[in-house]
Amino acid sequence: MSNAAVTPVRRIACAAVPDLPHASWSNALALGPELVLSGQTAHPATAAAAQAGAALGTYEQTLLVLRKIQALVEAAGGGLYNIVKLVVYVTDIADKDEVGRARREVFGAQPAYPASTLIGVNALVFPELRVEIDAIARLDVDLRHLSEVPSCLHPR
């Protein structure tokens, strides 16, 4: 593939989402306009809260996670409106409405929400975690400005 056009890669660094010295992953990579992120959690705020006897619920954790994702997208030069997809992993499927409430609070002012998938998983990387979110963002698209909506061509 020696003649392939080369897309520059930037590693996105951000005070709000520090790179851990021994991490074996990148928090976020910008491949040209496309942002590839690692799954984000509310750790270490969740651990501190649990130690203080005031464990964070799913709504609070989801808000923290979405703000971390926002911080990474902003560090790359974009904003919330560049987030096009979320995959939400929860440890208790009953928490889905709390996730929805946080998602509405963060994205509700836009004409379109990101696409989103929500799955109940067996475990996340720390026991206090109730939600982890895997996001995709594109700096070249803006969910505040939609093109015309096509109707369904082949209804079933």
Next chain:
Amino acid sequence: MSNAAVTPVRRIACAAVPDLPHASWSNALALGPELVLSGQTAHPATAAAAQAGAALGTYEQTLLVLRKIQALVEAAGGGLYNIVKLVVYVTDIADKDEVGRARREVFGAQPAYPASTLIGVNALVFPELRVEIDAIARLDVDLRHLSEVPSCLHPR
């Protein structure tokens, strides 16, 4: 990123996969030729069938889900042959062959299947659901027409 080329975003609407009024997600977004979808399930057909005492099995649910994904891709101007990746979440891993049967029925006439990942999860958003599928489609690729296949350069 003020000089970034802008890729138009279309929200894909489709009678077969209605947008719920209070949804905090988009069913499907077209970013230029790329289709980003939310995870699809056979709800509400699964709920109706369960209430009628005839719960839908994984094979039937998978067919319904793949037809919903097809309807969304067609609403965007494409077809089944534009679907390049599936992530299949099942609540019982023993159902993997039922998923394969449905996948073969839907995609088997093409020279290539989409890539596919299948995972056993703890829970999906409604108790009757046995399968959810997260799909990626590209309107600019067509799995009915493949280029030459390279051999393995570095077999291990």
Next chain:
Amino acid sequence: MSNAAVTPVRRIACAAVPDLPHASWSNALALGPELVLSGQTAHPATAAAAQAGAALGTYEQTLLVLRKIQALVEAAGGGLYNIVKLVVYVTDIADKDEVGRARREVFGAQPAYPASTLIGVNALVFPELRVEIDAIARLDVDLRHLSEVPSCLHPR
């Protein structure tokens, strides 16, 4: 979408990761420079080892999986440095450090790791499997050569 630019699709074949005759998925598709892969596991080595009474642990399985992914990317004309994202599914979340150890061994010499998400799931497709990895690669990006890192514009 009749005027869309057409991106050629190659089905990636590789002796190290054979296409099973009755598979209802493609192991890997190259869509222009983008590589879409099916989730990879250490099967059938895991089954053979289990039958021999020497089941493979998560560290060993992760290495085998990453080498399979590498073989597919190399068959497409690239290398490890083209892998931009991993989604790691483990059956026991306690194994996360074993995954990290293998990831460090494979990618540690590069200036940047792929982004990575790690989730504890209920089950994988064979009982001996402890880890499955879903990877995304891009032949047009190279993690050995990073552009400058922007600082966080909006710390929170």
